[in-house]
Amino acid sequence: MPAKVITLTSGKGGVGKTTATANLAVALAAEKSKVVCIDGDIGLRNLDVILGLENRIVYDLVDVVEGRCRLKQAMIRDKKLPDLYLIPAAQTRDKNAVSASDMIRVAKELRSDFDFVLIDSPAGIERGFRNAIAAADRVLVVTNPEVSAVRDADRVIGILESEEKGPASLILNRLNPTLVKSKDMLSPEDVLDLLAVELIGIVPEDENVVIASNRGAPVAYDAKSRAGQAFRNIAKRLKGETVPFLDLDAQGSLWDRIQRLAGRK
Amino acid sequence: MGFFDRIFGKKASADSAKERLQLVLIHDRTDLTPAELDSLRDDLIATISRHVAIDAKAVQIDVEHDGRSQRLVADIPLKAARRKSRKTK
Numbered sequence: 016m017p018a019k020v021i022t023l024t025s026g027k028g029g030v031g032k033t034t035a036t037a038n039l040a041v042a043l044a045a046e047k048s049k050v051v052c053i054d055g056d057i058g059l060r061n062l063d064v065i066l067g068l069e070n071r072i073v074y075d076l077v078d079v080v081e082g083r084c085r086l087k088q089a090m091i092r093d094k095k096l097p098d099l100y101l102i103p104a105a106q107t108r109d110k111n112a113v114s115a116s117d118m119i120r121v122a123k124e125l126r127s128d129f130d131f132v133l134i135d136s137p138a139g140i141e142r143g144f145r146n147a148i149a150a151a152d153r154v155l156v157v158t159n160p161e162v163s164a165v166r167d168a169d170r171v172i173g174i175l176e177s178e179e180k181g182p183a184s185l186i187l188n189r190l191n192p193t194l195v196k197s198k199d200m201l202s203p204e205d206v207l208d209l210l211a212v213e214l215i216g217i218v219p220e221d222e223n224v225v226i227a228s229n230r231g232a233p234v235a236y237d238a239k240s241r242a243g244q245a246f247r248n249i250a251k252r253l254k255g256e257t258v259p260f261l262d263l264d265a266q267g268s269l270w271d272r273i274q275r276l277a278g279r280k
Numbered sequence: 281m282g283f284f285d286r287i288f289g290k291k292a293s294a295d296s297a298k299e300r301l302q303l304v305l306i307h308d309r310t311d312l313t314p315a316e317l318d319s320l321r322d323d324l325i326a327t328i329s330r331h332v333a334i335d336a337k338a339v340q341i342d343v344e345h346d347g348r349s350q351r352l353v354a355d356i357p358l359k360a361a362r363r364k365s366r367k368t369k
Contacts, residue, residue, distance in 0.1 A: 162297050162304075169305050176348070198292030205298045209305060211347045 022151035026167030028138030036135040042250035044099035055147035056137040060104035067231025077105035115149035122150035160201040184215040216249035
């Protein structure tokens with residue numbers, strides 16, 4: 016079966032697009048899918064460091080597009096997962112080095128060899144974003160439960176609809192259950208009510224994400240961490256499985272947990 | 281949200297966030313500013329008044345949303361028609 020091309024985008028920067036792309040790639044490959052991820056952020060590449068593959072880069076996406084190497088030569092195999100590859104972005108060029116038709120051509124060439132092609136979009140709604148969504152069969156919008164991130168996500172969802180790339184699915188990243196409980200953070204229900212899109216995953220705030228980035232080994236390698244588990248669930252949903260959403264209260268007090276175990280809550 | 285905030289009836293910050301976003305998103309999606317909505321309201325009142333007597337002060341125009349689609353909803357109360365009193369014999 017030819018690969019599904021999935022683009023992750025957000026409008027606002029810093030909401031966790033690159034982290035989400037790296038983690039979904041790891042989670043899908045850990046579930047025996049063949050995955051290649053493409054860093055679409057030409058000039059500001061980061062997917063390589065998040066995946067811990069920065070020292071292995073020889074060729075990049077712009078080298079492929081401009082014919083300096085074959086596509087296979089720009090593909091870097093992951094250290095741990097043999098079915099996971101990265102095509103890095105160029106660091107010394109800008110968005111204009113790649114066009115939408117280049118992206119479509121590269122994705123087409125990859126489709127026959129993989130189950131999933133994940134594209135990490137740059138922030139914003141300009142050329143780099145347009146390139147990143149050009150080849151997508153499906154678009155995942157990453158947002159945080161904060162006013163600016165939700166507003167920008169709404170803008171992106173609107174553009175995706177008008178470009179006939181919708182309906183988008185939402186990843187609600189960095190949710191803090193304690194703040195939601197004290198009504199100091201928008202809840203998943205609030206965000207879905209505002210954006211009116213399908214939810215594909217909620218990722219709780221988890222310090223392990225920072226630690227994982229420091230090490231260059233995405234948190235999804237650790238299926239026991241809360242964020243890692245959330246990303247693995249999203250990967251399963253992308254494969255068409257039905258997985259219940261994480262119980263966000265599981266972090267509650269000992270008394271809460273005892274009550275839940277006793278079936279009183 | 282702190283204990284004292286609740287005691288003094290301060291609104292939860294998540295509720296403020298949601299209410300503010302609801303308004304901002306309507307304007308972002310429709311590209312219609314509050315000022316433009318006011319001018320649309322005045323035009324509507326002028327046009328409709330040429331055909332039928334309305335209570336201009338009570339006219340309400342809002343943008344409502346249903347999922348991701350927006351709808352302009354106008355509530356325009358009509359004034360009771362002044363009938364000429366018929367002569368009775």
